[in-house]
Amino acid sequence: MKKPSPIAGVDERLFLQSVARALDVLEAFAQNPRPKSLGEIATAAGLNKSAAQRIGQTLLARGYLEKGEGGGLMLGKRLLDRSFDYLRSNPLIERATPMLNELRKRTGERVDLSLFDDTTTIYAIRLQSKRETFYATLPGRRIPTFASSGGRACLAHLPDAHVDDILARSERVPLTRKTLTEIPQIWEKIREARANAYSHAVEEALIGEVVLAAPVLDMDRKPIGAVHIAGSLSEWSIDDFRQRLAPLAVEAARALSGA
Amino acid sequence: MKKPSPIAGVDERLFLQSVARALDVLEAFAQNPRPKSLGEIATAAGLNKSAAQRIGQTLLARGYLEKGEGGGLMLGKRLLDRSFDYLRSNPLIERATPMLNELRKRTGERVDLSLFDDTTTIYAIRLQSKRETFYATLPGRRIPTFASSGGRACLAHLPDAHVDDILARSERVPLTRKTLTEIPQIWEKIREARANAYSHAVEEALIGEVVLAAPVLDMDRKPIGAVHIAGSLSEWSIDDFRQRLAPLAVEAARALSGA
DNA sequence: TCACAGAGTATCGCTTTGCAATATGCGCGT
DNA sequence: ACGCGCATATTGCAAAGCGATACTCTGTGA
Numbered sequence: 001m002k003k004p005s006p007i008a009g010v011d012e013r014l015f016l017q018s019v020a021r022a023l024d025v026l027e028a029f030a031q032n033p034r035p036k037s038l039g040e041i042a043t044a045a046g047l048n049k050s051a052a053q054r055i056g057q058t059l060l061a062r063g064y065l066e067k068g069e070g071g072g073l074m075l076g077k078r079l080l081d082r083s084f085d086y087l088r089s090n091p092l093i094e095r096a097t098p099m100l101n102e103l104r105k106r107t108g109e110r111v112d113l114s115l116f117d118d119t120t121t122i123y124a125i126r127l128q129s130k131r132e133t134f135y136a137t138l139p140g141r142r143i144p145t146f147a148s149s150g151g152r153a154c155l156a157h158l159p160d161a162h163v164d165d166i167l168a169r170s171e172r173v174p175l176t177r178k179t180l181t182e183i184p185q186i187w188e189k190i191r192e193a194r195a196n197a198y199s200h201a202v203e204e205a206l207i208g209e210v211v212l213a214a215p216v217l218d219m220d221r222k223p224i225g226a227v228h229i230a231g232s233l234s235e236w237s238i239d240d241f242r243q244r245l246a247p248l249a250v251e252a253a254r255a256l257s258g259a
Numbered sequence: 260m261k262k263p264s265p266i267a268g269v270d271e272r273l274f275l276q277s278v279a280r281a282l283d284v285l286e287a288f289a290q291n292p293r294p295k296s297l298g299e300i301a302t303a304a305g306l307n308k309s310a311a312q313r314i315g316q317t318l319l320a321r322g323y324l325e326k327g328e329g330g331g332l333m334l335g336k337r338l339l340d341r342s343f344d345y346l347r348s349n350p351l352i353e354r355a356t357p358m359l360n361e362l363r364k365r366t367g368e369r370v371d372l373s374l375f376d377d378t379t380t381i382y383a384i385r386l387q388s389k390r391e392t393f394y395a396t397l398p399g400r401r402i403p404t405f406a407s408s409g410g411r412a413c414l415a416h417l418p419d420a421h422v423d424d425i426l427a428r429s430e431r432v433p434l435t436r437k438t439l440t441e442i443p444q445i446w447e448k449i450r451e452a453r454a455n456a457y458s459h460a461v462e463e464a465l466i467g468e469v470v471l472a473a474p475v476l477d478m479d480r481k482p483i484g485a486v487h488i489a490g491s492l493s494e495w496s497i498d499d500f501r502q503r504l505a506p507l508a509v510e511a512a513r514a515l516s517g518a
Numbered sequence: 519t520c521a522c523a524g525a526g527t528a529t530c531g532c533t534t535t536g537c538a539a540t541a542t543g544c545g546c547g548t
Numbered sequence: 549a550c551g552c553g554c555a556t557a558t559t560g561c562a563a564a565g566c567g568a569t570a571c572t573c574t575g576t577g578a
Contacts, residue, residue, distance in 0.1 A: 011316075014313050018277045022275070050567060054565075077381050080383065097396050117336055296553075298555095
């Protein structure tokens with residue numbers, strides 16, 4: 001079996017192929033998280049069936065996969081344990097949790113904390129208020145940096161060359177028909193975010209939703225995440241939403257910044 | 260390197276040692292989730308330093324570990340992605356999410372969904388209402404089945420012998436000075452849960468907290484989880500809490516049961 | 519009824535992958 | 549200066565993991 005080309009920055013002798021394949025198996029459920037037969041796992045993870053069997057049995061034994069009711073294997077509860085460890089390891093999440101709860105109560109809208117991660121941003125805290133679509137309630141969801149108010153709020157605090165690099169590497173597919181995907185349009189939004197200290201998006205990720213986000217910066221003024229407030233266009237005009245709620249998001253994000 | 264004794268139910272030739280060791284590394288952060296040097300990882304995971312280096316580099320390359328600001332390695336955001344996949348793979352969580360949000364709004368208290376997992380129960384949905392302790396806001400937290408209202412609500416729906424087996428295998432250490440750890444006491448609570456269709460606990464997991472839970476059953480009437488409502492003893496008398504809120508939890512759990 | 523496909527499970531000889539031990543450089547504290 | 553712990557780098561070897569294959573069972577369609 002031939003080692004793949006070395007992962008950037010890691011000596012290939014230090015890179016464990018079998019561990020990577022096990023991660024491929026877990027990641028194979030990202031495109032479709034429903035239970036899978038070993039054959040399906042093999043196909044989705046790019047393995048042969050023997051490999052899927054061995055990796056599947058190992059992950060099953062450790063609780064990272066579980067048997068599906070109708071046969072096959074599904075993801076296992078141990079993934080929640082690892083996520084719990086992640087959430088409690090992150091001081092920003094711990095500091096933000098009570099503040100965002102206050103913000104949710106004060107605004108009566110959905111409030112999120114996202115973490116900036118290069119070409120995507122990932123939601124770490126999701127606090128529902130009214131009725132939400134299911135995925136909007138789940139920690140761990142990723143959204144492209146270029147298309148999210150929180151992502152653009154963070155990009156606003158990066159040097160232009162770094163922004164250009166991220167945009168160039170981003171797969172700029174639209175999430176809705178309102179998603180801005182052209183670099184000049186996105187740059188316009190980033191300049192606006194630089195001027196306003198927050199960024200907003202209207203129906204770019206979800207039809208009917210207006211959302212604004214203010215960046216959280218670390219001690220070196222580098223963006224590490226964003227505080228989001230999301231509302232419904234059936235209840236808010238865009239201008240009202242921004243006028244009323246942006247100062248609150250900016251205040252919360254500032255209070256979280258710097259440490 | 261010698262294979263360990265075979266994991267129950269898995270042929271040792273199908274069990275991948277190196278994958279298991281990588282999981283050991285991730286799990287090493289459970290006892291203390293702060294950043295760790297390679298030496299600390301090695302010690303905590305029971306490995307030598309070379310192994311920690313190879314596994315650490317692999318997990319780093321794949322985003323499951325990240326570099327800590329002060330050096331060392333910490334858990335990485337990819338764990339949230341995997342947890343996201345788990346959450347959206349589970350039909351009960353999807354069905355429960357809007358219902359629990361309604362329940363939170365209706366009660367004005369914290370509402371959770373837990374999943375029954377043998378000697379522990381694990382929280383999958385956490386909906387804060389008032390101020391909560393940080394860990395009480397996090398999905399993925401585990402609590403012993405014997406000591407949680409949700410766990411006991413589930414035990415109430417198991418045959419006696421199965422309950423005895425779980426209790427015998429449980430590490431019955433107290434969470435607070437109010438935690439019931441003696442098997443006869445716990446059985447009393449299980450009998451009460453059988454009579455009431457819900458179980459309650461007072462300060463057994465957290466001082467100052469009163470919580471009740473109703474079991475969610477699958478199509479075969481086997482317990483798979485529980486709906487929890489949690490309040491503060493500074494705001495509720497135990498009797499009022501139970502009288503007012505138990506019927507709501509029982510109703511929600513019943514609506515979730517059976518599918 | 520029969521053939522086939524796909525599911526899960528089991529096996530084995532071989533070689534490649536991962537291993538343990540070791541070395542090196544750097545920074546910090548005594 | 550020295551020791552310690554950190555991160556990084558290296559190497560020969562053998563065992564761990566591999567791919568290919570076989571087997572059994574079940575469900576489906578002709």
